[in-house]
Amino acid sequence: MNLLSYMSENAAYLWFLTRQHIELVLLSVLIASVVGVGLAVLTQTLPGLRRALLSVTGSLLTIPSFALFALAIPVMGLGVAPTIAALTVYGIFPILRNAVTGIEEVDPAAVEAARGLGMSSGRRLRTVILPLAWPVILNGIRTATIMLVATAAIGAVVRGPGLGQLIFQGLDRLGGANALEEALSGVIGVVCVALVLDLLFIAVAKITALRGWNV
Amino acid sequence: MSDRPTPSPDAMIVLDGVSKRYPGQDKAVVSDLSMEIRRGEFVVLVGPSGCGKTTTLRMINRLVEPTAGRILIDGRDVTHVDGDELRRGIGYVIQQIGLLPHLTIADNIALVPKMLGVAKSERRARALELLELVGLDPALHADRHPRQLSGGQQQRVGVARALASDPPVMLMDEPFGAVDPIAREKLQTEFLRLQERIRKTIVMVTHDMDEALRLGDRIAIFDSGSRLAQFDTPLEILSNPADDFVRDFVGSGAPVRRLSLLTVADVLGTAPSTAAGAGRAIEVDPGDSVHTALEQVLAAGAEGIEVAVPEEGSRFLDLGTLLTAASQPAKVLT
Numbered sequence: 001m002n003l004l005s006y007m008s009e010n011a012a013y014l015w016f017l018t019r020q021h022i023e024l025v026l027l028s029v030l031i032a033s034v035v036g037v038g039l040a041v042l043t044q045t046l047p048g049l050r051r052a053l054l055s056v057t058g059s060l061l062t063i064p065s066f067a068l069f070a071l072a073i074p075v076m077g078l079g080v081a082p083t084i085a086a087l088t089v090y091g092i093f094p095i096l097r098n099a100v101t102g103i104e105e106v107d108p109a110a111v112e113a114a115r116g117l118g119m120s121s122g123r124r125l126r127t128v129i130l131p132l133a134w135p136v137i138l139n140g141i142r143t144a145t146i147m148l149v150a151t152a153a154i155g156a157v158v159r160g161p162g163l164g165q166l167i168f169q170g171l172d173r174l175g176g177a178n179a180l181e182e183a184l185s186g187v188i189g190v191v192c193v194a195l196v197l198d199l200l201f202i203a204v205a206k207i208t209a210l211r212g213w214n215v
Numbered sequence: 216m217s218d219r220p221t222p223s224p225d226a227m228i229v230l231d232g233v234s235k236r237y238p239g240q241d242k243a244v245v246s247d248l249s250m251e252i253r254r255g256e257f258v259v260l261v262g263p264s265g266c267g268k269t270t271t272l273r274m275i276n277r278l279v280e281p282t283a284g285r286i287l288i289d290g291r292d293v294t295h296v297d298g299d300e301l302r303r304g305i306g307y308v309i310q311q312i313g314l315l316p317h318l319t320i321a322d323n324i325a326l327v328p329k330m331l332g333v334a335k336s337e338r339r340a341r342a343l344e345l346l347e348l349v350g351l352d353p354a355l356h357a358d359r360h361p362r363q364l365s366g367g368q369q370q371r372v373g374v375a376r377a378l379a380s381d382p383p384v385m386l387m388d389e390p391f392g393a394v395d396p397i398a399r400e401k402l403q404t405e406f407l408r409l410q411e412r413i414r415k416t417i418v419m420v421t422h423d424m425d426e427a428l429r430l431g432d433r434i435a436i437f438d439s440g441s442r443l444a445q446f447d448t449p450l451e452i453l454s455n456p457a458d459d460f461v462r463d464f465v466g467s468g469a470p471v472r473r474l475s476l477l478t479v480a481d482v483l484g485t486a487p488s489t490a491a492g493a494g495r496a497i498e499v500d501p502g503d504s505v506h507t508a509l510e511q512v513l514a515a516g517a518e519g520i521e522v523a524v525p526e527e528g529s530r531f532l533d534l535g536t537l538l539t540a541a542s543q544p545a546k547v548l549t
Binding site for chain 1: 299301305386445
């Protein structure tokens, strides 16, 4: 049986796993974005803490993903929860790093003028700092997303959802009927998801840049 | 501390024994400074760098919190009121301008009205009106973004933004420092004309003595450590510098610079009468500056000026008498 006929025969199942994969990644990225941007904002005036957070989240990234998923088992068991937790941990660093850079690169004159006009700190964040840092922050989120699309496949180790299941099942019984086709369609699915999400982010960046993120 | 004299009723800004000391520094940036700035007055703070002039300016709208003393604006003690709210009622212009690059010019100008809850259509109308006021065509500029404007145009927008909620007081920190010299002089002249119309109380910081002399109704010269060396009119500072520091700071051109601040009427009182008709004279107005009068005399190759004086008829001053009178600092006090 060749790859194409395998894929067309299992189209419904493949599509289900693909959607699962996308949902898994987007949910993890969302949580990581809230945490990452939030930490960058909260540590604006605490450069020491900021550096510490960056090196902690950066070093979390060096834990092999296989090991991190396995480490999550005793705490969270198997399934969706440990997968999302591990992916979120990975996603925080690129988002936090870009948010910090983006906020630091905001023209101090704009912030100073806003303060001089009587803008409260919350309003300065909303109307000056976040909109001006937005392109850099968005880029961090994009990097995290692409990274997590690949990492999410490893989530199948802890019975996580998504296309990883195909890859691991296929590799497990390599040599058996359709084993290679199964694993390959998982890999192809992951690549496609990464491409589609990347294009999505480029579109978001274009649209928000054109409209001038003005809240 | 100062002995807290009651501020005069036309005082708009009063600094009363104000100090700023940063923790960990043994010398105060500003120490026990008292100043009174009158309603509608244009005061320029000048001095060498590190003299505390910018800190003083930023304490008026509490961007820098004073560590001691009181600040009164229009009779109200604002030393402890909410800083953001205070700043919304005071215009503020900085050298780097600080327009928000992601907002249109109209939205930039309308920032303070927006914070104050002014309706959208009204904000827009106000922004267009202000663009007109600072000499930019609203139809051409309102919907552009800051980067599409030249430095001088951006600074005009900065001034318009500071004026948006019609504040009685404007603070300006080297507002013309970043524009090229030719545009700067144009902006200064325009700004003086604007001030004649709007009559705000303005406090401006500069390190440029020529700018101070051109713009200020009064000039406050700071020595290091925020010592207020002299706080007086440009003419008085040039004529009677308070001490050697002021004399040095003003520089060597004082007698010549004075000529554009003195009017012909100022020197008439001290000049001995010369018989009219003694030479070819140029007719000038008593309100003209001595500088202008001299220029006309020299250009025409004449020997003196003729001024119409209301009750005495006309008077003739030859070149020598005019110059002698103009160079006597002590006698021109009015």
